[in-house]
Amino acid sequence: MALDPETFDTLIDTIRRFVAERLRPLEGEVEEADAIPAHIIAEMKELGLFGLSIAEEYGGLGLTMLEECKVAVELGRTTPAFRSTFGTNVGIGSQGLVMAGTAEQKSEWLPRIASGEVVASFALTEPDVGSDSGSVKTRAVKDGDIYRLTGTKRFITNADKAHVFTVMARTGEETGGRGVSAFLVPRDLPGISIGEPEKKMGQKGAKVADVVFDDTPVPASLRLGAEGEGFKIAMQVLDRGRLHISAVCVGVAERLIADC
Ligand SMILES: Cc1cc2nc3c(=O)[nH]c(=O)nc-3n(C[C@H](O)[C@H](O)[C@H](O)COP(=O)(O)OP(=O)(O)OC[C@H]3O[C@@H](n4cnc5c(N)ncnc54)[C@H](O)[C@@H]3O)c2cc1C
Structure with a gap:
Protein backbone atom coordinates (compact mmCIF):
# COMPACT_ATOMS: atom_id res chain seq x y z
CA MET A 1 0.00 0.00 0.00
CA ALA A 2 1.32 3.43 -0.86
CA LEU A 3 -0.52 5.04 2.07
CA ASP A 4 -0.71 3.65 5.59
CA PRO A 5 -4.17 2.15 6.24
CA GLU A 6 -5.25 4.93 8.60
CA THR A 7 -4.34 7.70 6.13
CA PHE A 8 -6.06 5.81 3.33
CA ASP A 9 -9.25 5.39 5.41
CA THR A 10 -9.21 9.13 6.09
CA LEU A 11 -8.85 9.78 2.34
CA ILE A 12 -11.81 7.51 1.56
CA ASP A 13 -13.94 9.22 4.26
CA THR A 14 -13.00 12.64 2.88
CA ILE A 15 -13.90 11.66 -0.69
CA ARG A 16 -17.15 10.01 0.43
CA ARG A 17 -18.15 13.24 2.21
CA PHE A 18 -17.04 15.37 -0.77
CA VAL A 19 -19.23 13.26 -3.09
CA ALA A 20 -22.24 13.29 -0.75
CA GLU A 21 -22.10 16.88 0.46
CA ARG A 22 -20.45 18.84 -2.39
CA LEU A 23 -21.02 16.93 -5.65
CA ARG A 24 -24.41 15.23 -5.42
CA PRO A 25 -26.28 18.48 -4.66
CA LEU A 26 -24.85 19.91 -7.92
CA GLU A 27 -25.90 17.06 -10.24
CA GLY A 28 -28.92 18.97 -11.61
CA GLU A 29 -26.83 22.09 -12.20
CA VAL A 30 -24.17 20.10 -14.09
CA GLU A 31 -26.84 18.43 -16.24
CA GLU A 32 -28.39 21.82 -17.02
CA ALA A 33 -25.16 23.75 -17.68
CA ASP A 34 -23.24 20.87 -19.31
CA ALA A 35 -20.21 22.02 -17.30
CA ILE A 36 -18.50 21.43 -13.96
CA PRO A 37 -18.49 24.59 -11.78
CA ALA A 38 -15.04 26.21 -11.47
CA HIS A 39 -15.22 26.29 -7.65
CA ILE A 40 -15.67 22.49 -7.62
CA ILE A 41 -12.63 22.02 -9.88
CA ALA A 42 -10.66 24.16 -7.40
CA GLU A 43 -11.84 21.92 -4.53
CA MET A 44 -10.83 18.81 -6.52
CA LYS A 45 -7.33 20.27 -6.90
CA GLU A 46 -7.18 20.99 -3.16
CA LEU A 47 -8.12 17.38 -2.40
CA GLY A 48 -5.35 16.09 -4.67
CA LEU A 49 -7.77 14.29 -6.99
CA PHE A 50 -5.82 15.19 -10.15
CA GLY A 51 -2.77 13.37 -8.77
CA LEU A 52 -4.28 10.22 -7.26
CA SER A 53 -2.10 7.84 -9.30
CA ILE A 54 1.03 9.97 -9.68
CA ALA A 55 4.02 9.28 -7.42
CA GLU A 56 4.52 11.43 -4.33
CA GLU A 57 7.90 12.62 -5.64
CA TYR A 58 5.96 14.44 -8.40
CA GLY A 59 3.36 15.85 -6.03
CA GLY A 60 0.71 13.13 -6.37
CA LEU A 61 -0.79 10.79 -3.78
CA GLY A 62 0.92 7.74 -5.29
CA LEU A 63 -2.03 5.39 -4.81
CA THR A 64 -1.71 1.76 -5.84
CA MET A 65 -4.14 0.39 -8.44
CA LEU A 66 -6.22 -1.20 -5.65
CA GLU A 67 -6.38 2.06 -3.70
CA GLU A 68 -7.24 3.99 -6.88
CA CYS A 69 -10.10 1.54 -7.53
CA LYS A 70 -11.46 2.03 -4.00
CA VAL A 71 -11.46 5.79 -4.58
CA ALA A 72 -13.11 5.26 -7.99
CA VAL A 73 -15.99 3.31 -6.37
CA GLU A 74 -16.68 6.36 -4.16
CA LEU A 75 -16.58 8.69 -7.18
CA GLY A 76 -19.05 6.43 -9.00
CA ARG A 77 -21.75 7.43 -6.50
CA THR A 78 -22.34 10.70 -8.33
CA THR A 79 -22.56 11.75 -11.96
CA PRO A 80 -19.46 10.34 -13.69
CA ALA A 81 -18.83 13.73 -15.31
CA PHE A 82 -17.28 14.92 -12.03
CA ARG A 83 -14.73 12.11 -12.21
CA SER A 84 -14.01 12.83 -15.88
CA THR A 85 -12.81 16.30 -14.89
CA PHE A 86 -9.64 14.82 -13.41
CA GLY A 87 -9.99 11.24 -14.75
CA THR A 88 -7.70 11.73 -17.74
CA ASN A 89 -4.99 13.23 -15.49
CA VAL A 90 -5.22 10.21 -13.18
CA GLY A 91 -5.45 7.63 -15.94
CA ILE A 92 -5.20 7.65 -19.71
CA GLY A 93 -3.68 11.13 -20.04
CA SER A 94 -0.79 10.62 -17.61
CA GLN A 95 -0.03 6.91 -17.43
CA GLY A 96 1.88 6.64 -20.72
CA LEU A 97 4.25 9.25 -19.30
CA VAL A 98 4.39 7.47 -15.92
CA MET A 99 5.15 4.11 -17.58
CA ALA A 100 7.43 5.11 -20.44
CA GLY A 101 8.59 8.69 -19.83
CA THR A 102 12.19 9.74 -19.28
CA ALA A 103 13.21 11.45 -16.03
CA GLU A 104 13.22 14.80 -17.88
CA GLN A 105 9.76 14.27 -19.39
CA LYS A 106 8.36 13.25 -16.00
CA SER A 107 9.82 16.16 -14.05
CA GLU A 108 8.66 18.59 -16.76
CA TRP A 109 5.03 17.43 -16.83
CA LEU A 110 4.00 15.22 -13.91
CA PRO A 111 4.00 17.84 -11.11
CA ARG A 112 1.66 20.08 -13.12
CA ILE A 113 -0.55 17.13 -14.12
CA ALA A 114 -0.74 16.00 -10.45
CA SER A 115 -1.74 19.49 -9.28
CA GLY A 116 -4.33 19.92 -12.04
CA GLU A 117 -2.57 22.98 -13.46
CA GLU A 227 9.81 4.02 -31.90
CA GLY A 228 7.25 1.25 -32.37
CA GLU A 229 6.44 0.92 -28.65
CA GLY A 230 3.38 3.19 -28.76
CA PHE A 231 0.73 0.54 -29.19
CA LYS A 232 2.12 -1.51 -26.29
CA ILE A 233 2.16 1.62 -24.12
CA ALA A 234 -1.44 2.43 -25.11
CA MET A 235 -2.61 -1.09 -24.23
CA GLN A 236 -0.87 -0.96 -20.83
CA VAL A 237 -2.48 2.42 -20.15
CA LEU A 238 -5.90 1.02 -21.10
CA ASP A 239 -5.38 -2.04 -18.83
CA ARG A 240 -5.28 0.35 -15.87
CA GLY A 241 -8.10 2.45 -17.29
CA ARG A 242 -10.39 -0.56 -17.58
CA LEU A 243 -9.88 -1.45 -13.90
CA HIS A 244 -10.53 2.17 -12.88
CA ILE A 245 -13.70 2.47 -14.99
CA SER A 246 -14.97 -0.90 -13.73
CA ALA A 247 -14.60 0.39 -10.17
CA VAL A 248 -16.52 3.56 -11.09
CA CYS A 249 -19.28 1.33 -12.47
CA VAL A 250 -19.47 -0.52 -9.14
CA GLY A 251 -20.12 2.81 -7.41
CA VAL A 252 -22.73 3.76 -10.02
CA ALA A 253 -24.50 0.40 -9.58
CA GLU A 254 -24.45 0.67 -5.77
CA ARG A 255 -25.97 4.16 -6.02
CA LEU A 256 -28.70 2.88 -8.36
CA ILE A 257 -29.57 0.04 -5.99
CA ALA A 258 -29.50 2.33 -2.96
CA ASP A 259 -31.71 4.96 -4.62
CA CYS A 260 -34.31 2.59 -6.07
C1 LIG B 1 -17.57 9.05 -23.82
C2 LIG B 1 -16.39 8.55 -24.61
C3 LIG B 1 -15.11 8.97 -24.27
C4 LIG B 1 -14.01 8.54 -25.02
N1 LIG B 1 -12.77 9.01 -24.69
C5 LIG B 1 -11.71 8.65 -25.46
C6 LIG B 1 -10.41 9.21 -25.20
O1 LIG B 1 -10.22 10.01 -24.27
N2 LIG B 1 -9.39 8.84 -26.02
C7 LIG B 1 -9.55 7.96 -27.05
O2 LIG B 1 -8.58 7.68 -27.75
N3 LIG B 1 -10.77 7.41 -27.33
C8 LIG B 1 -11.84 7.74 -26.56
N4 LIG B 1 -13.08 7.22 -26.83
C9 LIG B 1 -13.23 6.31 -27.96
C10 LIG B 1 -13.42 4.86 -27.54
O3 LIG B 1 -12.20 4.34 -27.09
C11 LIG B 1 -13.98 4.15 -28.78
O4 LIG B 1 -15.31 4.57 -28.90
C12 LIG B 1 -13.86 2.66 -28.66
O5 LIG B 1 -12.52 2.26 -28.87
C13 LIG B 1 -14.76 1.94 -29.67
O6 LIG B 1 -14.51 2.39 -30.95
P1 LIG B 1 -15.70 2.82 -31.92
O7 LIG B 1 -16.56 3.82 -31.21
O8 LIG B 1 -15.11 3.20 -33.24
O9 LIG B 1 -16.59 1.52 -32.09
P2 LIG B 1 -16.30 0.28 -33.02
O10 LIG B 1 -14.90 -0.21 -32.86
O11 LIG B 1 -16.75 0.62 -34.41
O12 LIG B 1 -17.27 -0.78 -32.40
C14 LIG B 1 -18.69 -0.69 -32.57
C15 LIG B 1 -19.30 -1.99 -32.09
O13 LIG B 1 -18.79 -3.09 -32.88
C16 LIG B 1 -18.22 -4.08 -32.04
N5 LIG B 1 -17.04 -4.65 -32.71
C17 LIG B 1 -15.93 -4.00 -33.09
N6 LIG B 1 -15.07 -4.84 -33.68
C18 LIG B 1 -15.66 -6.06 -33.68
C19 LIG B 1 -15.25 -7.34 -34.14
N7 LIG B 1 -14.09 -7.54 -34.74
N8 LIG B 1 -16.11 -8.36 -33.96
C20 LIG B 1 -17.31 -8.18 -33.36
N9 LIG B 1 -17.74 -6.99 -32.89
C21 LIG B 1 -16.93 -5.94 -33.05
C22 LIG B 1 -17.85 -3.36 -30.75
O14 LIG B 1 -17.84 -4.23 -29.63
C23 LIG B 1 -18.96 -2.34 -30.63
O15 LIG B 1 -20.10 -2.88 -30.03
C24 LIG B 1 -14.20 7.63 -26.10
C25 LIG B 1 -15.48 7.19 -26.43
C26 LIG B 1 -16.57 7.65 -25.71
C27 LIG B 1 -17.94 7.16 -26.11
Whole structure:
Protein backbone atom coordinates (compact mmCIF):
# COMPACT_ATOMS: atom_id res chain seq x y z
CA MET A 1 0.00 0.00 0.00
CA ALA A 2 1.32 3.43 -0.86
CA LEU A 3 -0.52 5.04 2.07
CA ASP A 4 -0.71 3.65 5.59
CA PRO A 5 -4.17 2.15 6.24
CA GLU A 6 -5.25 4.93 8.60
CA THR A 7 -4.34 7.70 6.13
CA PHE A 8 -6.06 5.81 3.33
CA ASP A 9 -9.25 5.39 5.41
CA THR A 10 -9.21 9.13 6.09
CA LEU A 11 -8.85 9.78 2.34
CA ILE A 12 -11.81 7.51 1.56
CA ASP A 13 -13.94 9.22 4.26
CA THR A 14 -13.00 12.64 2.88
CA ILE A 15 -13.90 11.66 -0.69
CA ARG A 16 -17.15 10.01 0.43
CA ARG A 17 -18.15 13.24 2.21
CA PHE A 18 -17.04 15.37 -0.77
CA VAL A 19 -19.23 13.26 -3.09
CA ALA A 20 -22.24 13.29 -0.75
CA GLU A 21 -22.10 16.88 0.46
CA ARG A 22 -20.45 18.84 -2.39
CA LEU A 23 -21.02 16.93 -5.65
CA ARG A 24 -24.41 15.23 -5.42
CA PRO A 25 -26.28 18.48 -4.66
CA LEU A 26 -24.85 19.91 -7.92
CA GLU A 27 -25.90 17.06 -10.24
CA GLY A 28 -28.92 18.97 -11.61
CA GLU A 29 -26.83 22.09 -12.20
CA VAL A 30 -24.17 20.10 -14.09
CA GLU A 31 -26.84 18.43 -16.24
CA GLU A 32 -28.39 21.82 -17.02
CA ALA A 33 -25.16 23.75 -17.68
CA ASP A 34 -23.24 20.87 -19.31
CA ALA A 35 -20.21 22.02 -17.30
CA ILE A 36 -18.50 21.43 -13.96
CA PRO A 37 -18.49 24.59 -11.78
CA ALA A 38 -15.04 26.21 -11.47
CA HIS A 39 -15.22 26.29 -7.65
CA ILE A 40 -15.67 22.49 -7.62
CA ILE A 41 -12.63 22.02 -9.88
CA ALA A 42 -10.66 24.16 -7.40
CA GLU A 43 -11.84 21.92 -4.53
CA MET A 44 -10.83 18.81 -6.52
CA LYS A 45 -7.33 20.27 -6.90
CA GLU A 46 -7.18 20.99 -3.16
CA LEU A 47 -8.12 17.38 -2.40
CA GLY A 48 -5.35 16.09 -4.67
CA LEU A 49 -7.77 14.29 -6.99
CA PHE A 50 -5.82 15.19 -10.15
CA GLY A 51 -2.77 13.37 -8.77
CA LEU A 52 -4.28 10.22 -7.26
CA SER A 53 -2.10 7.84 -9.30
CA ILE A 54 1.03 9.97 -9.68
CA ALA A 55 4.02 9.28 -7.42
CA GLU A 56 4.52 11.43 -4.33
CA GLU A 57 7.90 12.62 -5.64
CA TYR A 58 5.96 14.44 -8.40
CA GLY A 59 3.36 15.85 -6.03
CA GLY A 60 0.71 13.13 -6.37
CA LEU A 61 -0.79 10.79 -3.78
CA GLY A 62 0.92 7.74 -5.29
CA LEU A 63 -2.03 5.39 -4.81
CA THR A 64 -1.71 1.76 -5.84
CA MET A 65 -4.14 0.39 -8.44
CA LEU A 66 -6.22 -1.20 -5.65
CA GLU A 67 -6.38 2.06 -3.70
CA GLU A 68 -7.24 3.99 -6.88
CA CYS A 69 -10.10 1.54 -7.53
CA LYS A 70 -11.46 2.03 -4.00
CA VAL A 71 -11.46 5.79 -4.58
CA ALA A 72 -13.11 5.26 -7.99
CA VAL A 73 -15.99 3.31 -6.37
CA GLU A 74 -16.68 6.36 -4.16
CA LEU A 75 -16.58 8.69 -7.18
CA GLY A 76 -19.05 6.43 -9.00
CA ARG A 77 -21.75 7.43 -6.50
CA THR A 78 -22.34 10.70 -8.33
CA THR A 79 -22.56 11.75 -11.96
CA PRO A 80 -19.46 10.34 -13.69
CA ALA A 81 -18.83 13.73 -15.31
CA PHE A 82 -17.28 14.92 -12.03
CA ARG A 83 -14.73 12.11 -12.21
CA SER A 84 -14.01 12.83 -15.88
CA THR A 85 -12.81 16.30 -14.89
CA PHE A 86 -9.64 14.82 -13.41
CA GLY A 87 -9.99 11.24 -14.75
CA THR A 88 -7.70 11.73 -17.74
CA ASN A 89 -4.99 13.23 -15.49
CA VAL A 90 -5.22 10.21 -13.18
CA GLY A 91 -5.45 7.63 -15.94
CA ILE A 92 -5.20 7.65 -19.71
CA GLY A 93 -3.68 11.13 -20.04
CA SER A 94 -0.79 10.62 -17.61
CA GLN A 95 -0.03 6.91 -17.43
CA GLY A 96 1.88 6.64 -20.72
CA LEU A 97 4.25 9.25 -19.30
CA VAL A 98 4.39 7.47 -15.92
CA MET A 99 5.15 4.11 -17.58
CA ALA A 100 7.43 5.11 -20.44
CA GLY A 101 8.59 8.69 -19.83
CA THR A 102 12.19 9.74 -19.28
CA ALA A 103 13.21 11.45 -16.03
CA GLU A 104 13.22 14.80 -17.88
CA GLN A 105 9.76 14.27 -19.39
CA LYS A 106 8.36 13.25 -16.00
CA SER A 107 9.82 16.16 -14.05
CA GLU A 108 8.66 18.59 -16.76
CA TRP A 109 5.03 17.43 -16.83
CA LEU A 110 4.00 15.22 -13.91
CA PRO A 111 4.00 17.84 -11.11
CA ARG A 112 1.66 20.08 -13.12
CA ILE A 113 -0.55 17.13 -14.12
CA ALA A 114 -0.74 16.00 -10.45
CA SER A 115 -1.74 19.49 -9.28
CA GLY A 116 -4.33 19.92 -12.04
CA GLU A 117 -2.57 22.98 -13.46
CA VAL A 118 -2.15 20.97 -16.67
CA VAL A 119 -4.98 18.85 -18.11
CA ALA A 120 -3.71 15.74 -19.92
CA SER A 121 -5.71 13.77 -22.51
CA PHE A 122 -5.19 10.53 -24.43
CA ALA A 123 -5.58 10.45 -28.20
CA LEU A 124 -5.77 6.97 -29.73
CA THR A 125 -9.20 6.66 -31.41
CA GLU A 126 -9.69 7.97 -34.97
CA PRO A 127 -12.69 8.35 -37.30
CA ASP A 128 -12.01 4.88 -38.79
CA VAL A 129 -10.10 3.34 -35.90
CA GLY A 130 -11.90 2.30 -32.70
CA SER A 131 -11.80 -1.22 -31.25
CA ASP A 132 -9.14 -2.09 -33.86
CA SER A 133 -6.83 0.44 -32.25
CA GLY A 134 -3.65 -1.02 -33.75
CA SER A 135 -4.73 0.38 -37.13
CA VAL A 136 -4.06 4.06 -36.34
CA LYS A 137 -3.63 6.16 -39.47
CA THR A 138 -2.31 9.37 -37.94
CA ARG A 139 1.27 9.64 -39.19
CA ALA A 140 4.39 10.94 -37.47
CA VAL A 141 7.14 11.49 -40.03
CA LYS A 142 10.68 12.04 -38.73
CA ASP A 143 12.22 15.29 -40.00
CA GLY A 144 15.55 15.97 -38.28
CA ASP A 145 14.93 16.40 -34.56
CA ILE A 146 11.15 16.67 -34.91
CA TYR A 147 8.28 14.44 -36.04
CA ARG A 148 5.56 15.95 -38.24
CA LEU A 149 2.14 14.70 -37.06
CA THR A 150 -0.85 14.62 -39.39
CA GLY A 151 -4.21 13.01 -38.69
CA THR A 152 -7.50 13.22 -36.82
CA LYS A 153 -8.25 11.79 -33.38
CA ARG A 154 -11.90 11.33 -32.37
CA PHE A 155 -13.92 11.20 -29.11
CA ILE A 156 -11.01 12.60 -27.08
CA THR A 157 -12.10 13.19 -23.48
CA ASN A 158 -11.23 16.67 -22.15
CA ALA A 159 -9.83 17.71 -25.56
CA ASP A 160 -11.50 21.10 -25.10
CA LYS A 161 -9.40 21.91 -22.03
CA ALA A 162 -6.29 19.76 -22.47
CA HIS A 163 -2.83 21.30 -22.33
CA VAL A 164 -1.07 18.12 -23.43
CA PHE A 165 -2.08 14.96 -25.30
CA THR A 166 -0.58 11.47 -25.31
CA VAL A 167 -0.91 10.73 -29.03
CA MET A 168 -0.46 7.41 -30.79
CA ALA A 169 0.79 7.85 -34.36
CA ARG A 170 2.29 5.63 -37.03
CA THR A 171 6.05 6.06 -37.46
CA GLY A 172 6.82 2.83 -39.30
CA GLU A 173 5.63 1.10 -42.43
CA GLU A 174 4.65 -2.06 -40.51
CA THR A 175 0.92 -2.72 -40.38
CA GLY A 176 -0.89 -3.09 -37.06
CA GLY A 177 0.39 -2.05 -33.68
CA ARG A 178 4.08 -2.58 -34.45
CA GLY A 179 4.44 0.64 -36.46
CA VAL A 180 2.86 2.88 -33.82
CA SER A 181 4.75 5.26 -31.51
CA ALA A 182 3.55 7.41 -28.60
CA PHE A 183 4.18 11.14 -28.20
CA LEU A 184 3.53 13.83 -25.65
CA VAL A 185 2.05 16.66 -27.69
CA PRO A 186 1.59 20.07 -26.03
CA ARG A 187 -1.64 21.78 -27.16
CA ASP A 188 0.17 25.00 -28.02
CA LEU A 189 2.24 23.50 -30.85
CA PRO A 190 1.35 24.78 -34.34
CA GLY A 191 -1.15 22.92 -36.52
CA ILE A 192 -3.45 21.61 -33.76
CA SER A 193 -7.17 22.32 -33.82
CA ILE A 194 -9.94 21.06 -31.54
CA GLY A 195 -13.41 20.25 -32.87
CA GLU A 196 -16.74 21.19 -31.35
CA PRO A 197 -17.64 18.90 -28.42
CA GLU A 198 -19.86 15.98 -29.51
CA LYS A 199 -23.54 15.99 -28.58
CA LYS A 200 -23.71 12.92 -26.34
CA MET A 201 -26.66 11.00 -24.91
CA GLY A 202 -25.34 11.25 -21.36
CA GLN A 203 -22.49 12.39 -19.12
CA LYS A 204 -23.36 16.06 -19.47
CA GLY A 205 -20.44 18.11 -18.19
CA ALA A 206 -17.81 15.78 -19.67
CA LYS A 207 -16.72 16.75 -23.17
CA VAL A 208 -15.30 14.67 -26.02
CA ALA A 209 -14.08 16.24 -29.26
CA ASP A 210 -11.88 15.74 -32.30
CA VAL A 211 -8.21 16.72 -32.17
CA VAL A 212 -6.77 17.46 -35.60
CA PHE A 213 -3.03 17.53 -36.31
CA ASP A 214 -1.92 19.24 -39.50
CA ASP A 215 1.83 18.89 -40.00
CA THR A 216 2.33 19.51 -36.27
CA PRO A 217 6.07 19.64 -35.44
CA VAL A 218 6.62 17.54 -32.31
CA PRO A 219 10.15 17.54 -30.83
CA ALA A 220 11.66 14.03 -30.96
CA SER A 221 12.50 14.53 -27.27
CA LEU A 222 8.74 14.21 -26.57
CA ARG A 223 8.44 10.67 -27.93
CA LEU A 224 7.44 8.25 -25.14
CA GLY A 225 9.53 5.08 -25.24
CA ALA A 226 11.21 3.80 -28.38
CA GLU A 227 9.81 4.02 -31.90
CA GLY A 228 7.25 1.25 -32.37
CA GLU A 229 6.44 0.92 -28.65
CA GLY A 230 3.38 3.19 -28.76
CA PHE A 231 0.73 0.54 -29.19
CA LYS A 232 2.12 -1.51 -26.29
CA ILE A 233 2.16 1.62 -24.12
CA ALA A 234 -1.44 2.43 -25.11
CA MET A 235 -2.61 -1.09 -24.23
CA GLN A 236 -0.87 -0.96 -20.83
CA VAL A 237 -2.48 2.42 -20.15
CA LEU A 238 -5.90 1.02 -21.10
CA ASP A 239 -5.38 -2.04 -18.83
CA ARG A 240 -5.28 0.35 -15.87
CA GLY A 241 -8.10 2.45 -17.29
CA ARG A 242 -10.39 -0.56 -17.58
CA LEU A 243 -9.88 -1.45 -13.90
CA HIS A 244 -10.53 2.17 -12.88
CA ILE A 245 -13.70 2.47 -14.99
CA SER A 246 -14.97 -0.90 -13.73
CA ALA A 247 -14.60 0.39 -10.17
CA VAL A 248 -16.52 3.56 -11.09
CA CYS A 249 -19.28 1.33 -12.47
CA VAL A 250 -19.47 -0.52 -9.14
CA GLY A 251 -20.12 2.81 -7.41
CA VAL A 252 -22.73 3.76 -10.02
CA ALA A 253 -24.50 0.40 -9.58
CA GLU A 254 -24.45 0.67 -5.77
CA ARG A 255 -25.97 4.16 -6.02
CA LEU A 256 -28.70 2.88 -8.36
CA ILE A 257 -29.57 0.04 -5.99
CA ALA A 258 -29.50 2.33 -2.96
CA ASP A 259 -31.71 4.96 -4.62
CA CYS A 260 -34.31 2.59 -6.07
C1 LIG B 1 -17.57 9.05 -23.82
C2 LIG B 1 -16.39 8.55 -24.61
C3 LIG B 1 -15.11 8.97 -24.27
C4 LIG B 1 -14.01 8.54 -25.02
N1 LIG B 1 -12.77 9.01 -24.69
C5 LIG B 1 -11.71 8.65 -25.46
C6 LIG B 1 -10.41 9.21 -25.20
O1 LIG B 1 -10.22 10.01 -24.27
N2 LIG B 1 -9.39 8.84 -26.02
C7 LIG B 1 -9.55 7.96 -27.05
O2 LIG B 1 -8.58 7.68 -27.75
N3 LIG B 1 -10.77 7.41 -27.33
C8 LIG B 1 -11.84 7.74 -26.56
N4 LIG B 1 -13.08 7.22 -26.83
C9 LIG B 1 -13.23 6.31 -27.96
C10 LIG B 1 -13.42 4.86 -27.54
O3 LIG B 1 -12.20 4.34 -27.09
C11 LIG B 1 -13.98 4.15 -28.78
O4 LIG B 1 -15.31 4.57 -28.90
C12 LIG B 1 -13.86 2.66 -28.66
O5 LIG B 1 -12.52 2.26 -28.87
C13 LIG B 1 -14.76 1.94 -29.67
O6 LIG B 1 -14.51 2.39 -30.95
P1 LIG B 1 -15.70 2.82 -31.92
O7 LIG B 1 -16.56 3.82 -31.21
O8 LIG B 1 -15.11 3.20 -33.24
O9 LIG B 1 -16.59 1.52 -32.09
P2 LIG B 1 -16.30 0.28 -33.02
O10 LIG B 1 -14.90 -0.21 -32.86
O11 LIG B 1 -16.75 0.62 -34.41
O12 LIG B 1 -17.27 -0.78 -32.40
C14 LIG B 1 -18.69 -0.69 -32.57
C15 LIG B 1 -19.30 -1.99 -32.09
O13 LIG B 1 -18.79 -3.09 -32.88
C16 LIG B 1 -18.22 -4.08 -32.04
N5 LIG B 1 -17.04 -4.65 -32.71
C17 LIG B 1 -15.93 -4.00 -33.09
N6 LIG B 1 -15.07 -4.84 -33.68
C18 LIG B 1 -15.66 -6.06 -33.68
C19 LIG B 1 -15.25 -7.34 -34.14
N7 LIG B 1 -14.09 -7.54 -34.74
N8 LIG B 1 -16.11 -8.36 -33.96
C20 LIG B 1 -17.31 -8.18 -33.36
N9 LIG B 1 -17.74 -6.99 -32.89
C21 LIG B 1 -16.93 -5.94 -33.05
C22 LIG B 1 -17.85 -3.36 -30.75
O14 LIG B 1 -17.84 -4.23 -29.63
C23 LIG B 1 -18.96 -2.34 -30.63
O15 LIG B 1 -20.10 -2.88 -30.03
C24 LIG B 1 -14.20 7.63 -26.10
C25 LIG B 1 -15.48 7.19 -26.43
C26 LIG B 1 -16.57 7.65 -25.71
C27 LIG B 1 -17.94 7.16 -26.11
